[in-house]
Amino acid sequence: MNTTAEASGGAAPCHRILLVDDSVDAALALSMLLEALGHQVRTEHDGPRALASIDDFKPDVVVLDIGLPGMSGFDVAREMRKREAxxxxLLLALTGWGSDADRQSALDAGFDHHLTKPISIADLEVVLARPRA
Structure with a gap:
């Protein structure tokens, strides 16, 4: 983890966040909010590009959509758990898929949390501020 985020009054740790969402507009909006809170954000729009970027970016948090084209977020999460970087x-599923089965599939794939869209920035901040078990 990096230094404390100045934008949030020093209360929350600053994270290196990889944001993966095939909706370019949604990814842009969320990345701007996260950056305003003091986080360093890299955005990708599909699984293969996300996996290609982790070795040089080394995120400590990944916010990952499940419904990605070609390679599902479940598959991306499984692959990320195998890689050193x-x-x-902290792997966060941020998705429109909100059934109990979807939540269990996310946990089985290696996600730490399953968050359903739309999520408030305040709720996301709570998850980001928690220490990882």
Whole structure:
């Protein structure tokens, strides 16, 4: 983790966040909010590009959509858990898929949390501020 985020009054840790969402507009809006809170954000729009970027970016948090084209977020999460750069990262599923089965599938794939869209920035901040078990 990096230094404390100045934008949030020093209360929350600053994270290196990889945001993966095939909706360019949604990814842009969320990345701007996260950056305004003091986080360093890299955005990708599909699974293969996300996986290609983790070795040089080394995120400590990954916010990952499940319904990605070509390679599902479940598959991306499983692959990230195998790789050194993201093995211990906080993996957050941020998705429109909100059934109990979807939540269990996310946990089974290696996600730490399953968050359903739309999520408030305040709720996301709460999850980001929690220490990872």
């Amino acid at each position: 993201t093995r211990d990262a």
